[in-house]
Each structure stands twice: as structure tokens, then as C-alpha cells.
Amino acid sequence: MPSSDKLLLSVLSGKKPEKTPIWLMRQAGRYLPEYRALRAEKGGFLDLATDPQAAAEITLQPIRRFGFDGAILFSDILIVPWALGQDLRFEAGEGPRLSPPLVGASLASLDRVPARLEPVFQTVEKVAASLPAETTFLGFAGSPWTVATYMVAGKGSKDQGETRRKAYADPQAFGEIVEAVAEMTVDYLSRQIEAGVDAVQLFDSWAGSLSPAQFERWVIAPTARIVSALKARHPGVPVIGFPKGAGGKLPAYARETGVDALGLDETVDPRWAAEMLPPDLPVQGNLDPLALIAGGEALASAVDRILLSFANRPHVFNLGHGILPDTPIPHVEQLIGLVRR
DSSP: OOGGGSHHHHHHTTOOOSSOOBOOTTOSSTTSHHHHHHHHHHOSHHHHHTOHHHHHHHHHHHHHHHOOSEEEOOOOTTHHHHHTTOEEEEETTTEEEEESOTTSSOGGGOOOOGGGGHHHHHHHHHHHHHSOTTOEEEEEEEOHHHHHHHHHHSSOOSSOHHHHHHHHHOHHHHHHHHHHHHHHHHHHHHHHHHHTOSEEEEEETTGGGSOHHHHIIIIIHHHHHHHHHHHHHSTTOOEEEEETTOGGGHHHHHHHHOOSEEEOOTTSOHHHHHHHSOTTOOEEEEEOHHHHHHOHHHHHHHHHHHHHHTTTSOEEEEESSOOOTTOOHHHHHHHHHHHHO
16 A cells, blocks of 8 residues: 555655654553453463464554554564574563573574564564554564663663673674674564565664763664665665664764664653754654553643644654553543544
8 A cells, every 4th residue: 555545654754744643662562451361361472472363463452442553563572582592481570581691602502593483474464464454564673782682681671781791891792693683683574574564663672771882883883784774675664763762862873874763762852852853854752651641631731742842844653662551541542632633
């Protein structure tokens, strides 16, 4: 379908329609009773993510309930290190675990298992065949820096200290990890596009922990390589970059990576972003997920500020990060009403 018939896709392609499209990061998830019911029936997160029928159903649930302008593939950024040969499990109440952690093991010790990616492509095909014609389908992957932090430490951390130490102490070995992630990410996203997604997003959830020089080396440079490779293979397919916590480094990221649209987290002043970013660059965001939980006047005021700040550029309304599990569904309905009024 032409991008002009898909509101979200047209904005990601640089157009400025009268209406503002909306979707929410983690919109397929625990705040929805239908998701909780399916998870209780099917089992753990990885069981769901590798079951194409279940993952497709979860991807479609928020579209059926809310009619968002975009559907985001239900999966996880750690599917790539799993395919690179690390074992992946999700511990209740503790989050994901990868083993062996590469802080004490070499990348060469891993045996790649690319077949672990196949269920994701099957999910994409199922969703693409079922989405409403006007809905943009978004694929995604983690950016190399963020994925590498999990690979090195074996889990998430508050400051990514082990990974940052490794990057300083042995940049060659760490660079090999980043390059392996980048190489597989290009193929992974390319296959998602071939299977039916309209655009892709790169999540760099831990980009904010790096110094400017390290940010250039481990965030901007590998992201630019991924974007360039995807554009060579799939001209015209938009790539959204989301370097959470980048703050004042956002203009450099926008200029140097080649992304088609830039996701902004909730700490970014939208008026500053509107002034400092390239004038025609589509932006996405950046409502505080806690404002959505608050609802009412707090939500209405925050929405107005964002919409007014980005009134003169292509803008996709979204949260500054993922929707939280305790978000009331009526507040999501209020948000959609405010954006579409």
C-alpha cells in the first residue's frame, strides 16, 4: 500500500499531514488483560515470542482495542544475542539473563544459531496478512551498544559499568561484539522487511550512559553502518532511531546516523528538540509514561505541550519510553482522544 494511505508511514517518510499518528512503545503488553490471559495460557515470555501464532495475536491486540496507527512487532531485543549463540532466559521479577556473560568469555566461543530468528519472520508474515490496510507495521531490533551491554554483563544494569569498563580496557574485543551484533541486525531487520514490516526502529535503551567520544564510537558509528546497509537493500523503508538518554548528543546522532526519524525520550524538552534538530526530520515521542498513568489534566497539559512544540514538523505521537504495566486503559483512551481531537 502507498505510504500516503498509511498515516504513520507517510509521516516517517517526511510528510506533514493534518492528523498526528499515534502508537505506543510496548503497546502490546502487560497492561492489557487479553495479553495477561494469553501469557497465563501459553507460558513465559520467550515461549510467547517464539510462538508465531501467539506473538502475532499479541501484536494485533492493541490494534483491535485502540486502533493505533502503528503495530509494533511483539518480540525482544535479545533475540539477536540468542541467535549469536548465548543462552537466553527470563527470570520472574529479575528480567532477562544471557549466558555465558562475555565479560568472562570470548565471542569466538559462541556457536551461532540463526534458526532462532525464524519464528520472528513467521510472526511478521502472520501479522502483515491480518493488519488493517491503513495500519503501519513496525519491526525493530536493539542497537549494537545496548545489545552488547546485555551480552557482556549477562543482564541489565543501572550504569552498564561492566560493559563500559570492557569498552575502555579492550576496545578491540568489544568492537568485535558490536560488529557481530551490527552485522546480524542488518540481516535480521532486512528479513523483517522482506516478511512484511513497513518500517523499523532501532532501540538504544542505554545510550545515555556514554561519554561523547564513546557515544560517537559505540552508538553513532555502528548505527550509521546499519542504516546505510538497510537503505542499500531496501530504499524507501524508514528507519527510526531511539537513543534513550542521549540528551544534548541528539543533534549529532540525527546528523550522522542517517536515520529517517528520531525517537525522543521523556527527558527531552520538545521545544528544545524542535529548535535544535534538523527542521524536516520527523520526530517521535515524547510523553512521560507516568503522565499517562496520572491521566486527567496532567495528561492533557503534557499532550498539548508536545503537539504544540512539534506542530511545524512531521511528528509521530508516542511515549518517551515503554507503556508501564499499571497504566489504566481509560487513560490510554483519553490519550488517543486528545491526539486525534
